[in-house]
Amino acid sequence: MDKYVELEVDVNGEEIFIVDARVLSSYSGRIKRILGKPKGVYYYQKVIFHDFPGGSSNFELIARFCYNNGRVDINPLNLSTITCAAYFMEMDEFITGTENLCQQVEKSLEEIKYWTWSELLVSLKQCQELLPGVCSFGTLAKCLDCLVKRLASSCETSSCPSTSSPDSFGFRFSCDTRSTDGPKNNFFRDSWWFEDLVAFNTRLIEMIVKSMVSRNFDNGSICRFLLFYQKSRFPSASMDDKIRIMEMVVETLYSLGTQSVSYKSLFWILRLSMKMDISQCCRAKIESMIGSRLDEATLDNLLLRSPIQRHHLYDVNLVLKFFKYFVGTGVCCMPLSRLKKVARLVDLYLLEVAPDPHLKPLKFLALINALPDYARDSCDEVYYALNLYFEVHSGLSEEQKMEVCFGLNYEKLSPEAVNHLSRNTKFPSKSAIHALFSQQCKSKRLLQDTNPAPLTDSPLTTLETSRKGTRDDSADQQIVLCVKKLDGSDENKKIRAHLQGMHWRVMELENDCRNMQIQMEQMVKSGFPNHAKAKSGVPKLCSYH
Numbered sequence: 001m002d003k004y005v006e007l008e009v010d011v012n013g014e015e016i017f018i019v020d021a022r023v024l025s026s027y028s029g030r031i032k033r034i035l036g037k038p039k040g041v042y043y044y045q046k047v048i049f050h051d052f053p054g055g056s057s058n059f060e061l062i063a064r065f066c067y068n069n070g071r072v073d074i075n076p077l078n079l080s081t082i083t084c085a086a087y088f089m090e091m092d093e094f095i096t097g098t099e100n101l102c103q104q105v106e107k108s109l110e111e112i113k114y115w116t117w118s119e120l121l122v123s124l125k126q127c128q129e130l131l132p133g134v135c136s137f138g139t140l141a142k143c144l145d146c147l148v149k150r151l152a153s154s155c156e157t158s159s160c161p162s163t164s165s166p167d168s169f170g171f172r173f174s175c176d177t178r179s180t181d182g183p184k185n186n187f188f189r190d191s192w193w194f195e196d197l198v199a200f201n202t203r204l205i206e207m208i209v210k211s212m213v214s215r216n217f218d219n220g221s222i223c224r225f226l227l228f229y230q231k232s233r234f235p236s237a238s239m240d241d242k243i244r245i246m247e248m249v250v251e252t253l254y255s256l257g258t259q260s261v262s263y264k265s266l267f268w269i270l271r272l273s274m275k276m277d278i279s280q281c282c283r284a285k286i287e288s289m290i291g292s293r294l295d296e297a298t299l300d301n302l303l304l305r306s307p308i309q310r311h312h313l314y315d316v317n318l319v320l321k322f323f324k325y326f327v328g329t330g331v332c333c334m335p336l337s338r339l340k341k342v343a344r345l346v347d348l349y350l351l352e353v354a355p356d357p358h359l360k361p362l363k364f365l366a367l368i369n370a371l372p373d374y375a376r377d378s379c380d381e382v383y384y385a386l387n388l389y390f391e392v393h394s395g396l397s398e399e400q401k402m403e404v405c406f407g408l409n410y411e412k413l414s415p416e417a418v419n420h421l422s423r424n425t426k427f428p429s430k431s432a433i434h435a436l437f438s439q440q441c442k443s444k445r446l447l448q449d450t451n452p453a454p455l456t457d458s459p460l461t462t463l464e465t466s467r468k469g470t471r472d473d474s475a476d477q478q479i480v481l482c483v484k485k486l487d488g489s490d491e492n493k494k495i496r497a498h499l500q501g502m503h504w505r506v507m508e509l510e511n512d513c514r515n516m517q518i519q520m521e522q523m524v525k526s527g528f529p530n531h532a533k534a535k536s537g538v539p540k541l542c543s544y545h
Contacts, residue, residue: 053081087137124204147211151193194229250273302345362403373409
């Protein structure tokens with residue numbers, strides 16, 4: 001009498017199968033190990049699988065293979081699931097007059113190059129549901145390789161894959177547009193596959209992108225696809241899924257390089273990420289990508305609202321990070337034009353945030369000092385921003401105001417700004433002194449470094465005309481005004497004495513200018529050579545206005 005072993009198989013709690021253990025054990029090494037040696041003519045056993053690949057429907061295919069003497073229909077629509085199940089059931093060890101199941105699926109996989117586009121997508125969809133187990137059997141790798149080859153070939157020829165199925169959305173979209181011209185249609189031809197891949201989860205998309213990068217796929221196309229994927233998936237995704245998508249997109253864009261994606265798109269990603277609890281590492285990568293290209297930003301880009309839990313109008317801390325990343329790219333090596341663009345952007349930003357009543361002095365100073373001093377040709381905009389800041393923050397002490405004024409390079413102030421500062425009661429007195437003294441030193445250096453310039457055709461006329469004009473407020477008069485503003489405290493007495501010393505030095509400087517003018521007049525009267533060919537007149541510094 002033949003032995004009969006009744007085997008009850010519970011597949012993932014979905015369905016229970018009653019099978020003959022002898023039949024399954026002749027093809028499955030796993031079943032054979034579970035049953036062990038026969039215990040009698042008839043016995044009953046039960047097996048429970050909690051993680052059977054593909055579930056109950058796939059186990060039914062395996063059972064059919066065993067009951068059908070090792071034959072089963074293997075096609076692109078079930079190849080991925082059968083492969084996983086075959087290795088799960090250890091069906092690579094037994095041969096019963098024909099190839100074992102693992103050998104059959106490997107042979108079928110060699111025909112992947114003849115699959116249609118839609119069959120390839122279905123197979124990848126199955127692989128997605130079988131992750132991560134499917135990664136061990138080579139099926140996923142071959143499907144990804146075939147997919148990327150098709151896409152690369154499609155982008156090179158600006159048409160759809162030759163083996164695409166007519167029922168594929170990508171096929172219709174590509175072929176409908178390939179005969180048209182223009183940049184917009186070229187973009188559509190290169191992106192016909194975007195919609196087909198949107199259904200895949202983030203893990204599979206990440207694998208696809210890595211495969212694209214390994215094959216030197218166009219980085220611009222990858223970036224456009226990732227942004228399309230993010231926009232398509234976000235409306236229906238949960239917050240956890242949104243975070244996973246965001247982090248995957250940022251990590252991939254960061255690995256591809258910042259120039260692969262538009263600057264506008266980076267700020268779009270940033271604004272979305274500010275509403276999510278993404279990892280600090282991911283957030284830092286967004287900020288560094290933006291900061292490294294800060295010369296492409298506009299003022300509107302930087303006017304980011306402060307987080308809800310804070311009182312500031314704008315997120316100054318985030319903007320300071322942008323400047324930090326920009327400087328970190330190596331300002332000493334970059335073109336000066338880039339640096340000056342960012343300096344102009346800093347000055348505009350200072351004027352916008354200065355009225356914020358919650359902005360601390362040291363934070364405002366950090367903004368002023370965000371770039372090296374040589375990035376600015378003039379500090380007038382910084383002065384006007386400080387003037388606005390002091391007007392709003394009227395409660396600051398003299399010491400706090402002086403701390404902020406340390407960021408102001410007085411030598412880069414125009415005479416008009418210095419004149420305004422000398423009368424500005426919102427600024428500390430020491431700041432006015434520093435400004436006037438810096439202007440005095442700058443004037444003295446100009447006198448020392450400048451030789452008598454060649455005269456114009458009529459230098460005497462120029463001198464006489466300059467003397468007739470009404471003289472504007474000189475540095476000497478500005479110092480006198482500063483002295484009058486000081487009260488009688490001990491500290492101000494010292495300042496008054498210092499200002500009076502400056503007053504005498506300015507008078508000496510003006511006396512030197514006057515003597516130089518007299519010498520020039522004498523030189524002209526005695527016949528200054530080649531004065532008719534001179535390109536410039538009397539130095540402006542030495543003439544009265």
